[in-house]
Amino acid sequence: MSAIRVLIVDDSAFVRQMLTDLLSSDPGIEVLGAAPNPIVARDMIKSLNPDVLTLDIEMPRMDGLAFLDKIMTLRPMPVLMISSLTQKGADTAVRALEMGAFDCVAKPVIGLVEGLPALRDEIVTKVKAAAAAKIRPRSGDEVRPLHRPGVSYSSSEKxxxxxxxxxxxxxxxxxxxxxxxxxxxxxxxxxxxxxxxxxxxxxxxxxxxxxxxxxxxxxxxxxxxxxxxxxxxxxxxxxxxxxxxxxxxxxxxxxxxxxxxxxxxxxxxxxxxxxxxxxxxxxxxxxxxxxxxxxxxxxxxxxxxxxxxxxxxxxxxxxxxxxxxxxxxxxxxxxxxxxxxxxxxxxxxxxx
Structure with missing residues (x-):
């Protein structure tokens, strides 16, 4: 089988290099490149056609959620979010998953030198699973509560x-x-x-x-x-x-x-x-x-x-x-x- 082709998007040069090294250490993964922001990433996606994208949430010029929304609307693909372990990061990660991100990795706020390598197996596993996942366009259909006339569950023990x-x-x-x-x-x-x-x-x-x-x-x-x-x-x-x-x-x-x-x-x-x-x-x-x-x-x-x-x-x-x-x-x-x-x-x- 051919290697899984990954594009990394993160505004930190240090994180981009660490993720490149971590993912490249697995023979089943090829890192195509790393972009410092969604604007650069957009052009790289068009030219390189990656299988999986890793995406930081807080970035300059366009935040990760706005970019994810464009991806899932215009070119649905597996996206693995990288979110910091803060309350704001958690709230945003949940929104990303709701919008169709494949999964999320909790990036340590401090201690990246030791913390990111410790996440190597999790990141590799999730990238491989993402490559095999079914990612569908967002439907946009609103889900409404089902209404059954005359039926009440208020006293249900079910x-x-x-x-x-x-x-x-x-x-x-x-x-x-x-x-x-x-x-x-x-x-x-x-x-x-x-x-x-x-x-x-x-x-x-x-x-x-x-x-x-x-x-x-x-x-x-x-x-x-x-x-x-x-x-x-x-x-x-x-x-x-x-x-x-x-x-x-x-x-x-x-x-x-x-x-x-x-x-x-x-x-x-x-x-x-x-x-x-x-x-x-x-x-x-x-x-x-x-x-x-x-x-x-x-x-x-x-x-x-x-x-x-x-x-x-x-x-x-x-x-x-x-x-x-x-x-x-x-x-x-x-x-x-x-x-x-x-x-x-x-x-x-x-x-x-």
Missing amino acids: IIAVGASTGGVEALQELLMAFPSDAPAVVITQHMPAMFTASFANRLNQLCAVTVKQAESGERVLPGHAYIAPGGCHLELARNGANYVCRVHDEPAVSGHRPSVDVLFRSVAHAAGLNAIGVILTGMGRDGALGLLEMRSAGASTIGQDEATCVVYGMPKAARECGAVEIELPLNKIADQVLKRCESLAARGVRV
């Missing part, structure tokens, strides 16, 4: 459990924006750096009819709310008497991740059983496959995102292959199917 990784920011936004304000409670694990999850939850809360927040240990899980696992911590569903509650903890990584989708799904299988619906979305690897299988074995309905609409068809594929997925659907059909299944459970009087 639980929707969702797991996602690469490509999950866009996918979760589309899924949650389709839920009405009184939708059954949603618990979510999205693989994301620790500082980014609060920004992600806040952004979704601005866009969605349901209330979206970062989960806190011990809080009651309520209809009309979606709870996102904090970065660096596992999220579990637990029972406290007749109520569902969040359990957040920092026990060791599972399936290579913390938070882990497997941890969430297994807890939902135990706490909610057939009162739950599991959804596994786009992402690299296998996290969530065995947990979703436990949910299905416990009587829960299970749904996987189909290959055609995944940015990376890894986690849903692994779940399908092990028998965990009851039905696969395009992303834009999942919310409707989830709500229909919640209604079917309620009609049958299913509860735990």
Whole structure:
């Protein structure tokens, strides 16, 4: 196979050189060049036609978000964002992922000499995954909450459990924006750096009819709310008497991740059983496959995102292959199917 051709865009000459050295150390990657700003990068993209772009966020002449918007509108391609570990950097990185960036690497604010080389394996892995990803033009279609006359979920005891990784920011936004304000409670694990999850939850809360927040240990899980696992911590569903509650903890990584989708799904299988619906979305690897299988074995309905609409068809594929997925659907059909299944459970009087 030919080498993956990468263009680096960063206003720091030091960072450009370090990224060039890190990526060039892998025989499967060829660095075509490095641009100091988006204006130069634009011409280099036209002449060099790279497979993957690494893009800094804060740059002169045109910031990374404005440039990303032009790329995803005019020439969609895999873009790996380089974001500093600051609150402003986290907010901007979430916006970039929402706009279609493939993934984001958290660049250390200080200690670049030691910090960037420590990220070498992560950067190389994400560049290779980006080269194989499906990047589609932004549709621009507005997602509106689904309305079902005469249906209310305000007293529902149903639980929707969702797991996602690469490509999950866009996918979760589309899924949650389709839920009405009184939708059954949603618990979510999205693989994301620790500082980014609060920004992600806040952004979704601005866009969605349901209330979206970062989960806190011990809080009651309520209809009309979606709870996102904090970065660096596992999220579990637990029972406290007749109520569902969040359990957040920092026990060791599972399936290579913390938070882990497997941890969430297994807890939902135990706490909610057939009162739950599991959804596994786009992402690299296998996290969530065995947990979703436990949910299905416990009587829960299970749904996987189909290959055609995944940015990376890894986690849903692994779940399908092990028998965990009851039905696969395009992303834009999942919310409707989830709500229909919640209604079917309620009609049958299913509860735990």
